[in-house]
Amino acid sequence: MAFHIVLVEPEIPANTGNIARTCAATGAHLHLVHPLGFLTDDRTLKRAGLDYWHAVHVEHHDSFEEVRQANPEGRFFFASTRASKRYSDFEFRDGDFFVFGKETKGLPQELLDRNLETCLRIPMTGDVRSLNLSNSAAIVLFEAFRQTNFAGLD
Numbered sequence: 001m002a003f004h005i006v007l008v009e010p011e012i013p014a015n016t017g018n019i020a021r022t023c024a025a026t027g028a029h030l031h032l033v034h035p036l037g038f039l040t041d042d043r044t045l046k047r048a049g050l051d052y053w054h055a056v057h058v059e060h061h062d063s064f065e066e067v068r069q070a071n072p073e074g075r076f077f078f079a080s081t082r083a084s085k086r087y088s089d090f091e092f093r094d095g096d097f098f099v100f101g102k103e104t105k106g107l108p109q110e111l112l113d114r115n116l117e118t119c120l121r122i123p124m125t126g127d128v129r130s131l132n133l134s135n136s137a138a139i140v141l142f143e144a145f146r147q148t149n150f151a152g153l154d
Contacts, residue, residue, distance in 0.1 A: 002057070002152075003028045003144050004074070004097040005137050008064055008111075011037030011103045018134035024052035027152055028141060033061045037102070064099070064111065071097065079140060080112055081130050083119035090120060092144035094151065103133050 005028055010016045016032070023030045032040075061067050068076065076097045077090060101107035112119055122131060122139055130136070145153060 001095040003092075003094065003141060004031060004071075005029070005141065006031040006033065006064070006067055006076075006097055006099040007133075007137075008033040008099060008107060009035060009037070009102045010100075010133065012133070013038040015103065015133040019137045020056045020058070021052050022134070022138050022141065023057070024055040026141065026145065027057075029057040029059065031059050031061060031067050031097075033064050033067065067097070076115065076118060077140075078107055078112055078115050078119045079121070079136060080106055080119050081121055081124075082106075082112070083121040085120055086123055087120040087140050087143055090118075092147050094148055096144060098137065098140050098144070100133060100137055106130070 003026070005019055005023060007016060007019065007030070010032065016036075016038075020030055022028070059067075061070075068074070074095065074097050075093070076099055077087075077092075078099045079087075079101070099107065120140070122136055124131065131139070145151070
């Protein structure tokens with residue numbers, strides 16, 4: 001089994017490329033929910049992922065509901081700066097899905113409202129709107145690995 005990163009309508013190719021590289025380094029699966037704000041042959045995307053794309057398990061989906069329907073037993077956690085619980089408040093397990101929204105708007109409010117119990121945030125201070133998407137995905141993913149004793153990683 002593996003952890004899963006779900007990007008709902010990502011807009012910036014370099015962020016997706018960086019997340020793909022993190023997935024390659026950890027064995028996490030990457031789910032891209034369309035529409036994307038770039039083409040998957042974008043040079044910036046490829047450059048950010050460098051030569052690791054062959055090592056990434058990538059799935060493309062037309063909607064988030066398609067991801068959920070394909071994984072009915074999956075546990076889904078939704079990242080939002082508006083969530084009340086911190087990412088460290090959850091107990092993760094192998095196979096969990098971490099869902100992130102587009103860089104400019106985050107996840108749709110109706111999706112968050114339907115999943116309030118599994119919405120998580122990364123604590124921040126100051127007037128910063130949010131952390132970079134690829135940094136956020138890495139923070140949450142490595143917390144999940146920490147909680148599972150870095151299973152599968154050297």
